[in-house]
Amino acid sequence: MSNVCYALPPLQGTAEHQGSLADFIWFRTGGPAEWLVRPKDVHDLSVFLAGLDPRTPVLPVGVGSNLIVRDGGVPGVVVRLPKAMAKVAIEPENRVRAGGAAMGISVASAARDAGIAGLEFLRGIPGTVGGAVKMNAGAYGRDTSDILIEATVVTRSGDVETWPAARFGYTYRHSDLPAGAVVVEAVFEGVPGDPKVIGAEMDRIAAEREASQPLRSRTGGSTFKNPDGDKAWALIDAAGCRGLTRGDAQVSEKHCNFLLNLGSATSADIEALGEEVRAKVKAHSGVELEWEIQRVGVFSDDASKKRVGVK
Template sequence: MGRRPRRCDPRRARGGGGLMAALALPPLSGSVEPGGSLADFIWFRTGGPAEWLVRPGDTADLAAFMAALPPSLPVLPVGVGSNLIVRDGGVPGVVVRLPKSFAKVAVEPGHRVRAGGAAMGITVASAARDAGIAGLEFLRGIPGTVGGAVRMNAGAYGRDTGDILIEATLVLRDGSVETWPAAKLGYTYRHSALPAGAVVVQALFAGTPGDPATIGAEMDRIAAEREASQPLRSRTGGSTFKNPEGHKAWALIDAAGCRGLTRGDAQVSEKHCNFLLNLGTATSADIEALGEEVRARVKAHSGIELEWEIQRIGVKA
């Protein structure tokens, strides 16, 4: 077993008008939780707490709150944590988690779907299917929120978020609310130019006319393929490493002899070796160290350096 995680102490004083002072400003209509647990919902079920876990009431509430925070205070949006390692020392500053009020999905004219930042990919894909809108089926294979998909240009089955995004509405770190066209996000593979601390509160997607039955069949195919090939019923974090140009990360990992490799209670999945698993009592340090060992072995075997796709946040214990 790994070392006992060191928790962030939310009672620490921040001199010069820190968060405690900011919280004395007009109150948040949502909730502010000091020392809020992230391991309760992060898929790996590991890691330390947020110094402050914030759930805003609505966009205006979040914007006012962000504007009142000292500029030096870090802000990090987190969805369902399906592609995240939260380090054992916790996350300093503010973690923003959008509640269900940000998960609304609506169909608009022109074969478009507008979705809140907290909406799940499957919810968006299902709404599009029911409205006869094709092209969004791949979202069925992305087990995260719209906000996370927009931020990292999430993709699956040959399509990326950037292929269907028209625009995204953001609350920037200074509290301003802006709507950015997709082109401004500077999308590349699993990357966007979204500024640090910005929270995606809404996105508008475009599809094409389609038959609901055909769309549904494709979504069912995607679901069945995921079930057959990925460890969906395990404590995992999704695809661990980006696919290098011209290669599949899982194949490189397998060729380097890493399938089933363990460190403590962290394991490289035997079902899909680009997935890391928490078998029960792994710490985030165990999981991250296993990932680094995989990278080293792949580099030694093939000369290719894998890049993390999973986002690693917080401080090490």
């Protein structure tokens, strides 16, 4: 990755050269962003992307709860939305409008307080609205695509567009949102409900997550997608991978579809452990697990420092 500090378009927010990502990525590993950009607002982001060299890759990042940042860092621009873009508002017809930086729990809580049911599962998604919309995040039998009405995106060219849910082409943990586009707002819709009943369901989800997932560890959430008709954790367990380690990276003993950084693991350790798990599962059951965690950036030993995006 280049150390040349080249000029960027005007920005009202902040742009940090070699900005640390490991400071907030859940695994607490990985190299820096060539540029870590925090725009002031949607207009600021739009103007910035419109003026940015179109050859420069752009990667939106929320709280990094489902991300491996490789040790060589991320070339180009990483966009992180500010807290000012995390507002949540209730609208008529049982709708909730949320900024791209809002956390799932904030959206679920606002819906509960307004007596809007159907968004409780967002309590179990530890990421931002932008990330949930992009990857069709889901939990407890529901997906973001089930509740999304529309979302506002800033395209890589700087255009601000409002997309109806159908335009995202949703499938399991996937959307057709193009590379470099940033989700800045979303509108969700639920149904009328009793706040007490909604709150009880959210409490149940929170308790179930606490009991079954290593929430207090340095992790990246669910590592692999569930294959059709099966559970990734069950295949990993059957292949004898529970507790498997590589350096300070470990397959969680509590939930073996979670990888952990026990303290000093590198991103390379974590990714290599994941690939070892995939190989063992393939050998044992014939199933080829697909990564759910996004892996971005360049390897530290990549001498060419080739620009790469999400894999």
